[in-house]
Amino acid sequence: MCYFDQQLWSCGWWKWGRFREQCPKEYRTGETCGLKLIYRTNTEGALCKNCDAIQKKQRRVAKMTEDIKRWRCEGNRRATIEKTEREIGELNHQIQKIWADHELRKNSISY
Structure with missing residues (x-):
């Protein structure tokens, strides 16, 4: 359950952004647990x-x-x-x- 930014366009297209926060399940520095959760959604006004x-x-x-x-x-x-x-x-x-x-x-x- 590591947290990432998400980019979201008005048409519904999305992509993962930067890594933001490590969850407590992962103890190794710099590693992620594999489960991505949204930390913040950045909406884009332009077309995808x-x-x-x-x-x-x-x-x-x-x-x-x-x-x-x-x-x-x-x-x-x-x-x-x-x-x-x-x-x-x-x-x-x-x-x-x-x-x-x-x-x-x-x-x-x-x-």
């Missing part, structure tokens, strides 16, 4: 790294979608459209993976 990455990828997908609409009106860009559609699929897959990792971490007790 995962939310930031998701937003960047979503903006890129939106731009690519607008480009595809424009290219379809212009014509003679079938290869470019197909390549961009594949990239959009890859980005959507990456967004889903990041979001799944985000939810797993947000709902886990120890990471």
